[in-house]
Amino acid sequence: MKPRIHALAMGTLWVALLGVGLSVVAAQALAPLRDLWSPSELQVLASMHIREAGPRPQDPSNAYESNPHAARLGEALFNDVRLSRNGRVSCASCHSASGQFEDGKRLGEGLARGTRRTMPLPGASHTPFLFWDGRKDSLWSQALGPMEDPAEHGGNRAKFARIIQEHYAHDYRRAFGELPALGTLPDASPLGSPAEKAAWAAMPEPTRDRVNRVFANMGKAIAAYESRISYGPSRFDRYVEATLARDGQAQAVFSPQDVRGLRVFLGKGQCVSCHNGPLMTDHAFHNTGVPPLDPTRPDRGRADGLRKLLADPFNCLGPYSDAKPPQCGELNFLSSDDPGSLAAFRTPSLRNVAARAPYMHAGQFATLEDVLRHYAESPRAVLGHSELARPGEKHAERQTITLGDRDIADLAAFLRTLDGPVNQPR
Known part of the structure; x- marks a missing residue:
């Protein structure tokens, strides 16, 4: 080769x-x-x-990546342990600023031990696909995955939206404009516990969309912060x-x-x-x-990552991306049945x-x-x-x-x- x-x-x-x-x-x-x-x-x-x-290359799916207000909000969210089920896990728990923004452990640990190693963050904005299996195609979408993963933060997106309402409304407005009207939100997520899934299904579609928008913007803010982390000579x-x-x-x-x-x-x-x-x-x-x-x-790696990426509502072609479809070239031409992707x-x-x-x-x-x-x-x-x-x-x-x-x-x-x-x- x-x-x-x-x-x-x-x-x-x-x-x-x-x-x-x-x-x-x-x-x-x-x-x-x-x-x-x-x-x-x-x-x-x-x-x-x-x-x-x-x-760092500009991510067309994140119109806020170069926004300093978004980056400041992202840094706060990156370090906020309230964005976890037990109130003790943040992004910084595994991506420590004192340790190359990774944890030095064999397997990542949040609420539980994961199945793969934590990847370092420096230079991550330069790669088209994130995680070991490439199941995310942007830094902002990558930031969302651990938040609802039961082994990592174990939270739910409706609770995250409430935290934005209660603690970050001013910072959110400076970065993204007015918060959408959310009303009183239960703990709810399409990826959560059975009770959280039921609450999500019972939620009106416009409310679900507004929660998803706030959730996506949280990822975009974290990406604005993370994209400024780089390797030196x-x-x-x-x-x-x-x-x-x-x-x-x-x-x-x-x-x-x-x-x-x-x-x-x-x-x-x-x-x-x-x-x-x-x-x-x-x-x-x-x-x-x-x-x-x-x-x-055995871990199927990229073979499963491709399937997850193509079904992800937060990918480049999804409704919460700021990109136009022609700007999602990598995603447009992916093959989900490539035998070389197995493991x-x-x-x-x-x-x-x-x-x-x-x-x-x-x-x-x-x-x-x-x-x-x-x-x-x-x-x-x-x-x-x-x-x-x-x-x-x-x-x-x-x-x-x-x-x-x-x-x-x-x-x-x-x-x-x-x-x-x-x-x-x-």
């Missing part, structure tokens, strides 16, 4: 940094390059610099800058082992085929034979990866070295078909990954150079 590269054919970053390098050369002689790279490798390295992520980015500027002395930010690991990453390890671009992810879904937690009930999971960003063990969608591997050994061993998938080529197997898109102990140690060393700061809204 050829890497999906985000470069600009020697990109603006390449030109800018090379220009900086030449101007410095004119002023003083730089140390010769310690590490030499081919033109094609330099192009890939340039495409992976964090600056190439650029400003790492030691890897400084190495790329030094290399493109032809500054051999500054290349010393990488050890020889780091450099060897990067060469394996770009070459025989085939890592860059999925982990490319400035966030080091292709934003796609892959079955790589990761063992399920329960072999008798496939989203490629996570590798930014700050060393700081967020354990790994994979259910924390199956404790260390980076465990992950790399998995790819070198290329086990058969318990469910679906692994994309990894096995020894002696003819594969249309991949070659067998052959890594020795030194390769694994070098790759792990390189991955640790990707740690950098997390930029938070001010």
Whole structure:
């Protein structure tokens, strides 16, 4: 498989940094390059610099994402434990600002323990599909899911609308305009307990629609806040800058082992085929034979996520989206019967990866070295078909990954150079 590269054919970053390098050369002689790279490798390295992520893309389904009033409301909602059944769980419970906006646990925990790992929030606004299975297609819609999930917040949308009425009416008006008339609302939701479902069914349709609108706007406010969370530059980015500027002395930010690991990453390890671009992810879904937690009930991943996404009233094509149908291109062309989606999971960003063990969608591997050994061993998938080529197997898109102990140690060393700061809204 050829890497999906985000470069600009020697990109603006390449030109800018090379220009900086030449101007410095004119002023003083730089140390010769310690590490030499081919033109094609330099192009890939340039495409992976964090600056190439650029400003967050505007989500057409959320007209309020750039609204500072919405972002301030979203930050308050993100940290509000009242948005849970027991009054002790907030978005920040699993997405801690002090821990890369994730929880460091094998499985997410809210009211109960979930079945998958919490994904970090930095850079999430750049991906077209959210969660490990891609069951949401926007940051605002993603924010709504945990609120009514019985294992996470366990709340109901009518109660959330009451909380907005009672505690956030002024902030809501500043962001979205007047609150709709809701009257006295019972605890009600189409996804709640039997009593909540019955109360929702008994509610007049116009009231249900107004509650849904307030609920959707809560998600849009939280997304306005979350979209301002991003990754900062790492030691890897400084190495790329030094290399493109032809500054051999500054290349010393990488050890020889780091450099060897990067060469394996770009070459025989085939890592860059999925982990490319400035966030080091292709934003796609892959079955790589990761063992399920329960072999008798393997996680179907993207196959079930697609079904949920297409049926979601809060997707890009739904009545609460601010997008026009032609702006929902990703959703318009999805196939719900793709056999490759079975047990496939989203490629996570590798930014700050060393700081967020354990790994994979259910924390199956404790260390980076465990992950790399998995790819070198290329086990058969318990469910679906692994994309990894096995020894002696003819594969249309991949070659067998052959890594020795030194390769694994070098790759792990390189991955640790990707740690950098997390930029938070001010």
